[in-house]
Amino acid sequence: MEYSKLGKSGLPVSRLSFGTWITFGNQIGYDTAKELMVIAYDAGVNFFDNAEVYAHGRSEEVMGRILKETGWSRDSYTVSSKVFFGAGGKLPTQRGLHRKHIREACDAALKRLQVDYLDLYFCHRPDKSTPIEETVWSMHQLIMAGKVLYWGTSEWSAQEIMEAHMVAARYNLIGPVVEQPQYNMLYRHKVEVEFAQIYKTVGLGLTIWSPLASGLLTGKYNAGISDDYRLKRDELAWLAERNLIEENLKKVAQLMEFAKEIGTDVTRLAIAWCLKNPNVSTVLLGASKPEQLKHNLTALEVVPLLTDDMMERIESILNNKPQHPPF
Template sequence: FQLDYLDLYFCHRPDKQTPIEETVWTMHNLIQQGKILYWGTSEWSAQEIMEAHMVAQRYSLIGPTMEQPQYNMLERNKVEGEFAQLYKTVGLGTTIWSPLASGVLTGKYNDGFPQGTRLGIEGLDWLRDNALVEANLKRVKELTKFAFDLGMTMPILALAWCLKNENVSTVILGASKASQLQENFKAFEGRDRLTPQVMEQIEQILKNKPAPPPF
Protein backbone atom coordinates (compact mmCIF):
# COMPACT_ATOMS: atom_id res chain seq x y z
CA PHE A 1 0.00 0.00 0.00
CA GLN A 2 1.60 3.25 -1.16
CA LEU A 3 0.80 6.64 0.37
CA ASP A 4 1.32 9.94 -1.41
CA TYR A 5 2.05 11.73 1.87
CA LEU A 6 1.97 11.31 5.65
CA ASP A 7 -0.37 13.38 7.79
CA LEU A 8 2.09 13.44 10.69
CA TYR A 9 5.73 12.37 10.87
CA PHE A 10 7.34 11.75 14.27
CA CYS A 11 11.04 12.11 15.02
CA HIS A 12 11.27 9.28 17.53
CA ARG A 13 13.67 10.18 20.32
CA PRO A 14 16.13 13.05 19.95
CA ASP A 15 19.22 12.33 17.87
CA LYS A 16 22.17 13.53 19.93
CA GLN A 17 24.51 13.03 16.96
CA THR A 18 22.61 15.40 14.67
CA PRO A 19 22.43 19.20 15.10
CA ILE A 20 18.88 20.31 15.88
CA GLU A 21 19.10 22.77 12.97
CA GLU A 22 19.54 19.90 10.54
CA THR A 23 16.52 18.06 11.92
CA VAL A 24 14.26 21.11 11.72
CA TRP A 25 15.43 21.96 8.19
CA THR A 26 14.84 18.38 7.05
CA MET A 27 11.30 18.28 8.47
CA HIS A 28 10.54 21.70 6.98
CA ASN A 29 11.73 20.55 3.55
CA LEU A 30 9.59 17.39 3.73
CA ILE A 31 6.55 19.58 4.38
CA GLN A 32 7.45 21.93 1.52
CA GLN A 33 7.81 18.92 -0.79
CA GLY A 34 4.33 17.71 0.15
CA LYS A 35 5.62 14.45 1.64
CA ILE A 36 4.28 15.22 5.12
CA LEU A 37 1.69 17.68 6.42
CA TYR A 38 3.05 18.12 9.94
CA TRP A 39 5.96 16.87 11.99
CA GLY A 40 6.24 16.03 15.64
CA THR A 41 8.61 14.72 18.26
CA SER A 42 8.53 11.54 20.32
CA GLU A 43 10.06 11.27 23.78
CA TRP A 44 11.77 14.66 23.51
CA SER A 45 12.25 16.89 26.54
CA ALA A 46 10.59 20.28 26.86
CA GLN A 47 13.98 21.94 26.37
CA GLU A 48 14.63 20.01 23.14
CA ILE A 49 11.19 20.86 21.76
CA MET A 50 11.71 24.52 22.63
CA GLU A 51 15.11 24.50 20.92
CA ALA A 52 13.46 23.15 17.76
CA HIS A 53 10.94 25.99 17.85
CA MET A 54 13.66 28.58 18.38
CA VAL A 55 15.49 27.25 15.32
CA ALA A 56 12.26 27.31 13.32
CA GLN A 57 11.59 30.89 14.34
CA ARG A 58 15.15 32.00 13.58
CA TYR A 59 15.09 30.65 10.02
CA SER A 60 11.35 31.05 9.29
CA LEU A 61 10.81 27.28 9.25
CA ILE A 62 7.93 25.07 10.39
CA GLY A 63 8.41 23.74 13.91
CA PRO A 64 6.99 20.59 15.52
CA THR A 65 3.30 20.61 16.41
CA MET A 66 2.99 17.34 18.32
CA GLU A 67 4.88 15.40 20.99
CA GLN A 68 4.41 11.71 21.74
CA PRO A 69 5.02 11.14 25.47
CA GLN A 70 4.01 8.39 27.85
CA TYR A 71 0.99 9.46 29.89
CA ASN A 72 -1.37 7.68 32.22
CA MET A 73 -2.66 7.83 35.78
CA LEU A 74 0.67 6.53 37.07
CA GLU A 75 3.01 8.55 34.81
CA ARG A 76 2.10 12.25 34.71
CA ASN A 77 5.32 14.25 34.98
CA LYS A 78 5.92 15.22 31.35
CA VAL A 79 2.38 15.96 30.21
CA GLU A 80 1.20 17.75 33.35
CA GLY A 81 4.50 19.16 34.60
CA GLU A 82 7.41 19.52 32.19
CA PHE A 83 5.34 20.52 29.14
CA ALA A 84 3.00 22.93 30.96
CA GLN A 85 4.46 26.09 29.40
CA LEU A 86 4.75 24.61 25.90
CA TYR A 87 0.98 24.35 25.50
CA LYS A 88 0.76 28.11 25.90
CA THR A 89 3.92 29.25 24.14
CA VAL A 90 4.01 27.01 21.05
CA GLY A 91 0.57 25.39 21.04
CA LEU A 92 1.97 21.90 21.57
CA GLY A 93 -0.35 18.92 21.09
CA THR A 94 0.26 15.46 22.53
CA THR A 95 -0.28 11.96 21.16
CA ILE A 96 0.10 9.86 24.28
CA TRP A 97 1.20 6.24 24.51
CA SER A 98 0.74 3.59 27.22
CA PRO A 99 -2.52 5.04 28.63
CA LEU A 100 -3.04 1.74 30.50
CA ALA A 101 0.54 1.58 31.82
CA SER A 102 1.45 -1.69 30.08
CA GLY A 103 -1.83 -3.18 31.27
CA VAL A 104 -1.35 -2.35 34.95
CA LEU A 105 -4.32 0.04 34.83
CA THR A 106 -6.63 -2.70 33.61
CA GLY A 107 -6.43 -4.25 37.06
CA LYS A 108 -5.44 -7.64 35.67
CA TYR A 109 -2.17 -7.62 37.61
CA ASN A 110 -3.75 -6.86 40.97
CA ASP A 111 -3.29 -10.47 42.09
CA GLY A 112 -0.33 -11.72 40.05
CA PHE A 113 0.53 -12.43 36.40
CA PRO A 114 -2.26 -14.18 34.46
CA GLN A 115 -1.01 -16.58 31.79
CA GLY A 116 -0.69 -15.03 28.36
CA THR A 117 -0.42 -11.44 29.59
CA ARG A 118 2.40 -9.12 28.64
CA LEU A 119 4.02 -8.89 32.07
CA GLY A 120 3.88 -12.64 32.37
CA ILE A 121 6.26 -13.11 29.44
CA GLU A 122 9.66 -14.49 30.37
CA GLY A 123 12.45 -11.96 29.96
CA LEU A 124 10.36 -8.88 30.76
CA ASP A 125 11.51 -8.65 34.37
CA TRP A 126 12.65 -5.05 33.85
CA LEU A 127 9.15 -4.04 32.72
CA ARG A 128 7.52 -5.84 35.63
CA ASP A 129 9.85 -4.16 38.11
CA ASN A 130 9.07 -0.72 36.69
CA ALA A 131 5.33 -1.24 36.34
CA LEU A 132 4.39 -3.23 39.41
CA VAL A 133 5.51 -0.86 42.13
CA GLU A 134 3.60 -1.59 45.34
CA ALA A 135 2.30 1.98 45.63
CA ASN A 136 0.91 1.79 42.09
CA LEU A 137 -0.80 -1.55 42.70
CA LYS A 138 -2.45 -0.04 45.78
CA ARG A 139 -3.71 2.85 43.68
CA VAL A 140 -5.06 0.54 41.00
CA LYS A 141 -6.93 -1.61 43.51
CA GLU A 142 -8.63 1.48 44.95
CA LEU A 143 -9.36 2.84 41.48
CA THR A 144 -10.86 -0.49 40.40
CA LYS A 145 -13.41 -0.25 43.22
CA PHE A 146 -14.05 3.38 42.38
CA ALA A 147 -14.63 2.54 38.70
CA PHE A 148 -17.11 -0.17 39.70
CA ASP A 149 -19.06 2.37 41.77
CA LEU A 150 -19.17 4.63 38.71
CA GLY A 151 -20.54 1.77 36.62
CA MET A 152 -17.49 1.38 34.39
CA THR A 153 -14.48 -0.90 34.10
CA MET A 154 -11.00 0.07 35.24
CA PRO A 155 -9.60 0.31 31.66
CA ILE A 156 -12.44 2.64 30.64
CA LEU A 157 -11.85 4.85 33.67
CA ALA A 158 -8.11 5.05 32.90
CA LEU A 159 -8.68 5.93 29.23
CA ALA A 160 -11.47 8.40 30.00
CA TRP A 161 -9.20 10.12 32.52
CA CYS A 162 -6.55 10.62 29.82
CA LEU A 163 -9.12 11.97 27.38
CA LYS A 164 -10.32 14.44 30.00
CA ASN A 165 -6.99 16.29 29.85
CA GLU A 166 -7.44 19.20 27.43
CA ASN A 167 -3.78 18.95 26.40
CA VAL A 168 -4.15 15.37 25.17
CA SER A 169 -4.86 15.43 21.44
CA THR A 170 -4.76 11.69 20.74
CA VAL A 171 -4.64 8.50 22.80
CA ILE A 172 -2.81 5.54 21.27
CA LEU A 173 -4.66 2.32 22.06
CA GLY A 174 -3.08 -1.11 22.23
CA ALA A 175 -5.35 -4.14 22.01
CA SER A 176 -4.66 -7.81 21.34
CA LYS A 177 -8.30 -8.56 20.52
CA ALA A 178 -11.00 -6.76 18.53
CA SER A 179 -13.30 -7.02 21.54
CA GLN A 180 -10.77 -5.09 23.65
CA LEU A 181 -10.65 -2.31 21.07
CA GLN A 182 -14.43 -2.06 20.95
CA GLU A 183 -14.53 -1.95 24.73
CA ASN A 184 -11.94 0.84 24.78
CA PHE A 185 -14.16 3.05 22.64
CA LYS A 186 -16.55 3.31 25.59
CA ALA A 187 -14.01 5.70 27.09
CA PHE A 188 -15.62 8.52 25.09
CA GLU A 189 -18.84 7.98 27.03
CA GLY A 190 -16.92 7.59 30.26
CA ARG A 191 -15.14 10.90 29.77
CA ASP A 192 -18.44 12.80 29.97
CA ARG A 193 -19.13 11.25 33.37
CA LEU A 194 -15.88 12.50 34.88
CA THR A 195 -17.22 15.64 36.52
CA PRO A 196 -14.91 17.98 38.46
CA GLN A 197 -16.08 16.27 41.64
CA VAL A 198 -15.26 12.80 40.27
CA MET A 199 -11.87 14.00 39.04
CA GLU A 200 -11.09 15.32 42.51
CA GLN A 201 -12.03 11.96 44.04
CA ILE A 202 -9.65 10.27 41.62
CA GLU A 203 -6.94 12.75 42.58
CA GLN A 204 -7.38 11.83 46.23
CA ILE A 205 -6.64 8.22 45.33
CA LEU A 206 -3.70 8.94 43.03
CA LYS A 207 -1.97 11.66 45.06
CA ASN A 208 0.75 11.94 42.41
CA LYS A 209 -0.04 15.22 40.67
CA PRO A 210 3.21 16.86 39.49
CA ALA A 211 4.19 20.15 41.07
CA PRO A 212 3.73 23.14 38.74
CA PRO A 213 6.91 24.29 36.95
CA PRO A 214 8.81 27.08 38.75
CA PHE A 215 8.25 29.62 35.97
Protein backbone atom coordinates in the same frame (compact mmCIF):
# COMPACT_ATOMS: atom_id res chain seq x y z
CA MET B 1 -16.57 9.60 18.05
CA GLU B 2 -15.42 13.08 18.99
CA TYR B 3 -12.65 15.05 17.28
CA SER B 4 -10.22 17.75 18.32
CA LYS B 5 -7.57 19.84 16.60
CA LEU B 6 -3.99 18.64 16.86
CA GLY B 7 -2.51 21.36 19.04
CA LYS B 8 -2.52 24.69 17.22
CA SER B 9 -2.70 23.02 13.82
CA GLY B 10 -5.94 22.75 11.87
CA LEU B 11 -5.80 18.95 11.62
CA PRO B 12 -8.85 17.22 13.21
CA VAL B 13 -7.98 13.94 14.92
CA SER B 14 -10.31 11.50 16.63
CA ARG B 15 -10.09 11.68 20.43
CA LEU B 16 -9.36 7.96 20.40
CA SER B 17 -6.84 6.63 17.90
CA PHE B 18 -5.21 3.29 17.12
CA GLY B 19 -1.56 2.31 17.45
CA THR B 20 0.26 -0.85 16.41
CA TRP B 21 3.28 -1.00 18.74
CA ILE B 22 4.01 -4.62 19.84
CA THR B 23 0.99 -6.08 18.02
CA PHE B 24 1.11 -5.74 14.20
CA GLY B 25 3.62 -8.03 12.53
CA ASN B 26 4.56 -9.47 15.89
CA GLN B 27 1.93 -10.47 18.45
CA ILE B 28 -1.12 -10.98 16.24
CA GLY B 29 -1.87 -12.39 12.77
CA TYR B 30 -2.94 -10.46 9.70
CA ASP B 31 -6.65 -11.29 9.87
CA THR B 32 -6.89 -10.05 13.45
CA ALA B 33 -4.91 -6.92 12.59
CA LYS B 34 -7.30 -6.13 9.75
CA GLU B 35 -10.35 -6.74 11.91
CA LEU B 36 -8.99 -4.36 14.56
CA MET B 37 -8.35 -1.57 12.06
CA VAL B 38 -11.81 -1.98 10.54
CA ILE B 39 -13.41 -1.85 14.00
CA ALA B 40 -11.50 1.34 14.78
CA TYR B 41 -12.28 3.00 11.44
CA ASP B 42 -15.97 2.09 11.62
CA ALA B 43 -16.08 3.64 15.11
CA GLY B 44 -14.81 6.95 13.73
CA VAL B 45 -11.09 6.58 14.45
CA ASN B 46 -9.20 8.61 11.85
CA PHE B 47 -5.61 8.40 13.16
CA PHE B 48 -3.50 5.25 12.79
CA ASP B 49 -0.05 5.34 14.38
CA ASN B 50 3.03 3.39 13.32
CA ALA B 51 6.84 3.52 13.28
CA GLU B 52 9.78 2.16 11.33
CA VAL B 53 11.01 0.26 14.37
CA TYR B 54 7.75 -1.57 15.12
CA ALA B 55 8.46 -5.22 14.29
CA HIS B 56 11.39 -3.95 12.19
CA GLY B 57 9.08 -2.50 9.54
CA ARG B 58 6.62 -5.39 9.42
CA SER B 59 4.02 -3.40 11.34
CA GLU B 60 3.96 -0.80 8.58
CA GLU B 61 3.79 -3.51 5.92
CA VAL B 62 0.74 -5.03 7.62
CA MET B 63 -0.96 -1.65 7.93
CA GLY B 64 -0.16 -0.78 4.34
CA ARG B 65 -1.71 -4.00 3.08
CA ILE B 66 -4.85 -3.34 5.15
CA LEU B 67 -5.17 0.23 3.89
CA LYS B 68 -4.88 -1.02 0.31
CA GLU B 69 -7.39 -3.87 0.77
CA THR B 70 -10.01 -1.77 2.55
CA GLY B 71 -9.86 0.93 -0.10
CA TRP B 72 -10.67 3.67 2.38
CA SER B 73 -10.55 7.13 0.84
CA ARG B 74 -7.15 8.66 1.59
CA ASP B 75 -8.77 11.88 2.74
CA SER B 76 -10.72 10.04 5.48
CA TYR B 77 -7.81 9.03 7.73
CA THR B 78 -4.39 10.13 8.93
CA VAL B 79 -1.42 7.81 9.19
CA SER B 80 1.91 8.34 10.91
CA SER B 81 5.37 6.91 11.07
CA LYS B 82 8.38 7.60 13.27
CA VAL B 83 12.09 7.87 12.53
CA PHE B 84 15.12 7.27 14.73
CA PHE B 85 15.64 3.63 15.69
CA GLY B 86 15.70 2.24 12.14
CA ALA B 87 13.97 -0.85 10.81
CA GLY B 88 16.52 -3.36 12.06
CA GLY B 89 19.76 -2.28 10.41
CA LYS B 90 22.77 -1.98 12.70
CA LEU B 91 25.04 0.29 10.68
CA PRO B 92 25.60 3.93 11.79
CA THR B 93 23.75 5.41 8.81
CA GLN B 94 20.67 3.22 9.39
CA ARG B 95 19.37 5.08 12.43
CA GLY B 96 19.31 8.55 13.98
CA LEU B 97 17.96 11.95 12.95
CA HIS B 98 20.60 12.95 10.41
CA ARG B 99 19.43 14.01 6.96
CA LYS B 100 20.38 10.74 5.26
CA HIS B 101 18.39 8.48 7.57
CA ILE B 102 15.41 10.81 7.81
CA ARG B 103 15.03 10.92 4.02
CA GLU B 104 15.62 7.21 3.45
CA ALA B 105 13.41 6.19 6.38
CA CYS B 106 10.56 8.35 5.10
CA ASP B 107 10.78 6.82 1.63
CA ALA B 108 10.84 3.31 3.14
CA ALA B 109 7.82 4.06 5.35
CA LEU B 110 5.85 5.36 2.38
CA LYS B 111 6.63 2.18 0.49
CA ARG B 112 5.69 -0.12 3.37
CA LEU B 113 2.48 1.78 4.14
CA GLN B 114 1.62 2.05 0.43
CA VAL B 115 0.72 5.74 0.68
CA ASP B 116 1.94 8.81 -1.21
CA TYR B 117 2.47 10.92 1.91
CA LEU B 118 2.51 10.72 5.70
CA ASP B 119 0.10 12.91 7.61
CA LEU B 120 2.36 12.91 10.68
CA TYR B 121 6.06 12.09 10.93
CA PHE B 122 7.58 11.85 14.40
CA CYS B 123 11.21 12.09 15.46
CA HIS B 124 10.97 9.05 17.72
CA ARG B 125 13.66 10.15 20.19
CA PRO B 126 16.07 13.11 20.35
CA ASP B 127 19.38 12.51 18.61
CA LYS B 128 22.22 13.95 20.68
CA SER B 129 24.75 13.24 17.93
CA THR B 130 23.01 15.27 15.19
CA PRO B 131 22.71 19.07 15.23
CA ILE B 132 19.11 20.09 15.84
CA GLU B 133 19.39 22.45 12.84
CA GLU B 134 19.97 19.47 10.54
CA THR B 135 16.95 17.61 11.89
CA VAL B 136 14.59 20.58 11.62
CA TRP B 137 15.80 21.39 8.10
CA SER B 138 15.34 17.75 7.06
CA MET B 139 11.77 17.57 8.36
CA HIS B 140 10.96 20.91 6.72
CA GLN B 141 12.30 19.64 3.40
CA LEU B 142 10.11 16.53 3.58
CA ILE B 143 7.08 18.80 3.99
CA MET B 144 8.18 20.96 1.08
CA ALA B 145 8.59 17.81 -1.03
CA GLY B 146 5.00 16.78 -0.25
CA LYS B 147 6.05 13.60 1.52
CA VAL B 148 4.91 14.75 4.99
CA LEU B 149 2.13 17.13 6.09
CA TYR B 150 3.03 17.71 9.76
CA TRP B 151 6.01 16.69 11.86
CA GLY B 152 6.51 16.22 15.55
CA THR B 153 8.49 14.55 18.27
CA SER B 154 8.14 11.60 20.61
CA GLU B 155 9.62 11.53 24.10
CA TRP B 156 11.51 14.78 23.66
CA SER B 157 12.03 17.13 26.58
CA ALA B 158 10.44 20.56 26.70
CA GLN B 159 13.87 22.13 26.16
CA GLU B 160 14.52 20.03 23.05
CA ILE B 161 11.12 20.88 21.59
CA MET B 162 11.70 24.58 22.17
CA GLU B 163 15.16 24.34 20.60
CA ALA B 164 13.48 22.93 17.48
CA HIS B 165 11.05 25.86 17.46
CA MET B 166 13.89 28.34 17.87
CA VAL B 167 15.68 26.87 14.86
CA ALA B 168 12.46 26.92 12.84
CA ALA B 169 11.86 30.57 13.73
CA ARG B 170 15.46 31.55 12.97
CA TYR B 171 15.45 30.06 9.47
CA ASN B 172 11.72 30.51 8.69
CA LEU B 173 11.11 26.75 8.68
CA ILE B 174 8.07 24.67 9.66
CA GLY B 175 8.41 23.57 13.27
CA PRO B 176 6.96 20.58 15.14
CA VAL B 177 3.26 20.65 16.03
CA VAL B 178 2.87 17.47 18.04
CA GLU B 179 4.59 15.39 20.72
CA GLN B 180 3.88 11.75 21.53
CA PRO B 181 4.70 11.12 25.21
CA GLN B 182 3.73 8.40 27.62
CA TYR B 183 0.85 9.59 29.80
CA ASN B 184 -1.42 7.81 32.23
CA MET B 185 -2.59 7.90 35.84
CA LEU B 186 0.80 6.67 37.02
CA TYR B 187 3.06 8.71 34.74
CA ARG B 188 2.15 12.39 34.67
CA HIS B 189 4.97 14.89 35.16
CA LYS B 190 6.03 15.55 31.57
CA VAL B 191 2.52 16.20 30.23
CA GLU B 192 1.18 18.09 33.24
CA VAL B 193 4.23 20.09 34.33
CA GLU B 194 7.18 20.01 31.94
CA PHE B 195 5.15 20.97 28.86
CA ALA B 196 2.90 23.49 30.63
CA GLN B 197 4.49 26.60 29.11
CA ILE B 198 4.70 25.14 25.59
CA TYR B 199 0.91 24.78 25.42
CA LYS B 200 0.65 28.50 26.08
CA THR B 201 3.39 29.69 23.72
CA VAL B 202 4.13 27.81 20.49
CA GLY B 203 1.38 25.27 21.07
CA LEU B 204 1.68 21.52 21.28
CA GLY B 205 -0.67 18.72 20.29
CA LEU B 206 -0.38 15.45 22.20
CA THR B 207 -0.95 11.94 20.88
CA ILE B 208 -0.36 10.12 24.14
CA TRP B 209 0.64 6.46 24.39
CA SER B 210 0.19 3.84 27.12
CA PRO B 211 -2.99 5.23 28.73
CA LEU B 212 -3.35 1.86 30.49
CA ALA B 213 0.28 1.67 31.64
CA SER B 214 0.83 -1.36 29.38
CA GLY B 215 -2.15 -3.14 30.91
CA LEU B 216 -1.51 -2.39 34.57
CA LEU B 217 -4.53 -0.07 34.68
CA THR B 218 -6.86 -2.81 33.45
CA GLY B 219 -6.56 -4.57 36.81
CA LYS B 220 -5.43 -7.85 35.28
CA TYR B 221 -2.08 -7.81 37.09
CA ASN B 222 -3.88 -7.62 40.43
CA ALA B 223 -5.03 -11.20 39.86
CA GLY B 224 -1.50 -12.45 39.14
CA ILE B 225 0.97 -12.22 36.28
CA SER B 226 0.56 -14.53 33.31
CA ASP B 227 3.38 -15.21 30.84
CA ASP B 228 1.29 -13.88 27.93
CA TYR B 229 0.71 -10.46 29.52
CA ARG B 230 2.29 -7.47 27.77
CA LEU B 231 4.61 -6.49 30.61
CA LYS B 232 6.15 -9.98 30.53
CA ARG B 233 7.54 -9.37 27.04
CA ASP B 234 11.34 -8.96 26.98
CA GLU B 235 11.21 -5.62 25.14
CA LEU B 236 9.00 -4.18 27.90
CA ALA B 237 11.18 -5.15 30.84
CA TRP B 238 11.96 -1.45 31.43
CA LEU B 239 8.26 -0.66 31.76
CA ALA B 240 7.63 -3.64 34.00
CA GLU B 241 10.38 -2.55 36.36
CA ARG B 242 8.82 0.90 36.64
CA ASN B 243 5.15 -0.12 36.85
CA LEU B 244 4.88 -3.52 38.52
CA ILE B 245 5.36 -2.39 42.09
CA GLU B 246 3.17 -3.03 45.11
CA GLU B 247 2.23 0.64 45.52
CA ASN B 248 0.79 0.78 42.01
CA LEU B 249 -1.12 -2.47 42.39
CA LYS B 250 -2.76 -1.11 45.55
CA LYS B 251 -3.81 2.04 43.69
CA VAL B 252 -5.28 -0.04 40.87
CA ALA B 253 -7.30 -2.08 43.37
CA GLN B 254 -8.80 1.13 44.79
CA LEU B 255 -9.48 2.47 41.31
CA MET B 256 -11.30 -0.74 40.44
CA GLU B 257 -13.64 -0.21 43.37
CA PHE B 258 -14.17 3.44 42.45
CA ALA B 259 -14.94 2.51 38.84
CA LYS B 260 -17.60 0.04 39.97
CA GLU B 261 -19.15 2.72 42.13
CA ILE B 262 -19.70 5.06 39.17
CA GLY B 263 -20.90 2.29 36.88
CA THR B 264 -17.87 1.51 34.74
CA ASP B 265 -14.59 -0.43 34.91
CA VAL B 266 -11.02 0.64 35.58
CA THR B 267 -9.94 0.26 31.94
CA ARG B 268 -12.45 2.75 30.60
CA LEU B 269 -11.91 4.95 33.65
CA ALA B 270 -8.17 5.19 32.95
CA ILE B 271 -8.72 6.12 29.29
CA ALA B 272 -11.43 8.65 30.15
CA TRP B 273 -9.12 10.21 32.77
CA CYS B 274 -6.54 10.88 30.04
CA LEU B 275 -9.23 12.39 27.81
CA LYS B 276 -10.13 14.85 30.57
CA ASN B 277 -6.79 16.61 30.10
CA PRO B 278 -7.58 19.47 27.67
CA ASN B 279 -4.05 19.37 26.24
CA VAL B 280 -4.43 15.76 25.05
CA SER B 281 -5.45 15.76 21.39
CA THR B 282 -5.88 12.00 21.09
CA VAL B 283 -5.37 8.88 23.18
CA LEU B 284 -3.66 6.00 21.39
CA LEU B 285 -5.30 2.64 21.97
CA GLY B 286 -3.50 -0.62 21.37
CA ALA B 287 -5.28 -3.95 21.20
CA SER B 288 -4.67 -7.60 20.36
CA LYS B 289 -8.31 -8.73 20.51
CA PRO B 290 -11.40 -7.28 18.79
CA GLU B 291 -13.56 -7.37 21.92
CA GLN B 292 -10.86 -5.52 23.82
CA LEU B 293 -10.80 -2.69 21.28
CA LYS B 294 -14.59 -2.46 21.06
CA HIS B 295 -14.76 -2.10 24.83
CA ASN B 296 -12.04 0.55 25.04
CA LEU B 297 -13.59 2.61 22.26
CA THR B 298 -16.57 3.24 24.54
CA ALA B 299 -14.39 5.14 27.04
CA LEU B 300 -15.74 8.45 25.75
CA GLU B 301 -19.03 7.56 27.45
CA VAL B 302 -17.26 7.71 30.82
CA VAL B 303 -15.84 11.23 30.42
CA PRO B 304 -19.09 13.01 31.47
CA LEU B 305 -19.08 10.97 34.70
CA LEU B 306 -15.74 12.49 35.72
CA THR B 307 -16.99 15.66 37.36
CA ASP B 308 -14.68 17.87 39.37
CA ASP B 309 -15.67 16.02 42.54
CA MET B 310 -14.99 12.64 40.94
CA MET B 311 -11.61 13.82 39.67
CA GLU B 312 -10.71 14.93 43.19
CA ARG B 313 -11.59 11.49 44.50
CA ILE B 314 -9.34 9.94 41.87
CA GLU B 315 -6.55 12.30 42.93
CA SER B 316 -6.92 11.13 46.52
CA ILE B 317 -6.40 7.54 45.36
CA LEU B 318 -3.47 8.29 43.06
CA ASN B 319 -1.75 10.68 45.47
CA ASN B 320 0.81 11.53 42.78
CA LYS B 321 -0.21 14.91 41.39
CA PRO B 322 2.93 16.56 39.98
CA GLN B 323 3.97 19.80 41.63
CA HIS B 324 4.52 22.85 39.48
CA PRO B 325 7.66 24.81 40.32
CA PRO B 326 7.07 28.22 41.94
CA PHE B 327 7.23 31.17 39.54
